[in-house]
Amino acid sequence: MNNTVEIEGLSYNKNYKHILENVNLKIEAGKTVGLLGENGAGKTTLMRLIAGLAKGAKGSIMVAGKQAVADKKANVSFSEQLDGFSSSTRIEKIISFYEDVYPDFSTERYNQIAGFLQIDEGQRLSELSKGMKEKLVIGLTLSRDTKVYLLDEPFGGIDSMSRKKIIQSIIQWKAPDAIILVSDHYVSEIASILDEVVIIKDKTIYTKKSTEEIRSQYAEGIEQYYESIYEGNDMND
Amino acid sequence: MKFDDKIPIYYQIKNYIYRQIITGKLVPGEKIPAVRQLAVDLTVNVNTVQRALGELISEGILESRRGLGNFVTEDQAIIDQMKHRLIIQQLHEMYMNLHNLNVTDDEIVQYLRQYIEDRRKHQDEQYS
Numbered sequence: 001m002n003n004t005v006e007i008e009g010l011s012y013n014k015n016y017k018h019i020l021e022n023v024n025l026k027i028e029a030g031k032t033v034g035l036l037g038e039n040g041a042g043k044t045t046l047m048r049l050i051a052g053l054a055k056g057a058k059g060s061i062m063v064a065g066k067q068a069v070a071d072k073k074a075n076v077s078f079s080e081q082l083d084g085f086s087s088s089t090r091i092e093k094i095i096s097f098y099e100d101v102y103p104d105f106s107t108e109r110y111n112q113i114a115g116f117l118q119i120d121e122g123q124r125l126s127e128l129s130k131g132m133k134e135k136l137v138i139g140l141t142l143s144r145d146t147k148v149y150l151l152d153e154p155f156g157g158i159d160s161m162s163r164k165k166i167i168q169s170i171i172q173w174k175a176p177d178a179i180i181l182v183s184d185h186y187v188s189e190i191a192s193i194l195d196e197v198v199i200i201k202d203k204t205i206y207t208k209k210s211t212e213e214i215r216s217q218y219a220e221g222i223e224q225y226y227e228s229i230y231e232g233n234d235m236n237d
Numbered sequence: 238m239k240f241d242d243k244i245p246i247y248y249q250i251k252n253y254i255y256r257q258i259i260t261g262k263l264v265p266g267e268k269i270p271a272v273r274q275l276a277v278d279l280t281v282n283v284n285t286v287q288r289a290l291g292e293l294i295s296e297g298i299l300e301s302r303r304g305l306g307n308f309v310t311e312d313q314a315i316i317d318q319m320k321h322r323l324i325i326q327q328l329h330e331m332y333m334n335l336h337n338l339n340v341t342d343d344e345i346v347q348y349l350r351q352y353i354e355d356r357r358k359h360q361d362e363q364y365s
Contacts, residue, residue, distance in 0.1 A: 032282055164280065171276045171283060191242050192281045212245045212285065221242035 003062075004029045004147050004179045005050060010059035012045060019045050021203045023059070027179050029147075032170075032193055034211075035183040036226050037200035043183040046200070047150045050181070051078040064147045074104075077144040079137050079151045087126035091136065095121065102144050110143035113173060117165055131158035138166050142173045149174070151182040155189065167193055191222040199229055238279060246281055250289035253279070258298070258309055259320050265311040269299065 003026045010023040020042050027033055037043050048054040049061055052072030060067060064075045085094055098105045114121065117135040120128075128136065138154055151170070155163050171193060174180055184190060187197070191211060199206045206229060214225045240249050257263040269275070272290065276283045290307060293299040297315045299307045310316065335345050 030284070032284075167280055168277050171280070172273065174283070176283070188242065192240050192246055192279075192285075195282055195284055212247060215243060215245045219243050223242065 002028055004064055004177075005181075006060075006062040007050075008060050010049065010057055010061060012042075012049060012054070012057040014045075018203055020049075020057075023205050025198065025205050025208065027181070027196075029177045029179065031195045032174065032180045032182070034187055034190060034194040034197040034222075035181055035200065036185065036187055036197055037183075038185060038230065041200045042203060043200060044152055047078060047152050047181065047183065050148065051076045051150055053078065075146050076148045076150060077141050077146040079141040079149075079154060082125065082133070082137065085125055087124070089125045091119070091121040091123055091125065091128075094125070094136075094140070098140055098143070104145040106143050106145060109145075109173065110139055113139040113142055113169055116169055116172070130156075131162040134158050135162060135166060138169060142169065145175075147178060149178060149180045151180065153183050153185075155184060155186070160189075163189060187226055188221070188223040194222070197222060197226065199226060201229060240279075240281070246285045247289040247292070250275075250279065250281065250286060251293060254289070254293060254298070255319055255323060258316060259323070263309050265309050265313065265316065267309045268305075269307050269309065271306060 005025065005027040007023055007025040010020060011018070012020040023046065035043050035046070045054060049057055050063065050072070052069040055069075061072070063072050066072075066075070082094065085097075095107075095110065098110075099107055117139060119132065119135050119139055125133075134154055134156070138151065141149060141151065154166060158166075167190060170180060170182075182190060182194075194211045196208060196210050197214070198208045209225075211222055214220055214222055218225060220228070238253060240246055254263070254269070263269065269290075270278065272286050273283055275290075276286045279286070290299060294301050294307065296319075297312065298310055298319060300310055301307050332345065335348075340348070
């Protein structure tokens, strides 16, 4: 079994609105994949479904060959924005929460990543800058030992040095057979670390393509390719 | 280094290593960094680095020693051939560009000679 993520005929509605329709997607073990699409295209929803956090979808989502929600939660590490913690929570409290809740959380790995990203743990959640908070989220997410890592727009509004550090930590700490799915609507800065891009458009997977194939077949940059797919779209939502 | 997103990255990594060898930043027999380290240093995908190194190994530019890593070949003939190939590639590009501007072969030789002469003069002036 070589596909770590296998989605078939997935449809999802929220408040009587179609969010995703007939999504089919297979991701092989070991791949780093960019999930691209406009704001509101359904990237976060798809990630929440893979992580087992959203319910009530039609179709099937298999992660590491299993479909039960508990198996998804055990096999998927999702970059949650720490909204469940009060803003006065100390960072060290959040880390010990992760240690308690996730048996696969490696404190040793967290310390390595935190050292590399220079995360300051003495502070409270509300005291963190946007970039520092994102580094913390990435550190926590990558410190679990799982088959799938879902990073939901990890580069929103942070400076280029932090961005580079986060990208480097993704390369450094990704296990060879783990999948990383990273969403963004701004692909150029992560293009060099992606094996494939998956583009969501019109509520479904519009295309899935190898990045090196895009470069060699069309002599196009990934950003350019992505934009050409969205061009001519009449933006009715 | 900065990659051009329109050109396959594995190809650019290969060229980067060719250049490192030709300019002496990597010397024959030297061990090159581990795949993951190279990926982090260049900010590229590990699989892409692996593909580039795989091709360099099959070209004989690198030698893989089991359990030890990848080393620059000590076979000078292979390095000379690679350098020759890169030079021809650059000349070909220049030739085609000039040819597309309707410059004749004789003119190309003439322009090139003049260009090199002018550069030399300019350098002499700088240092005198």
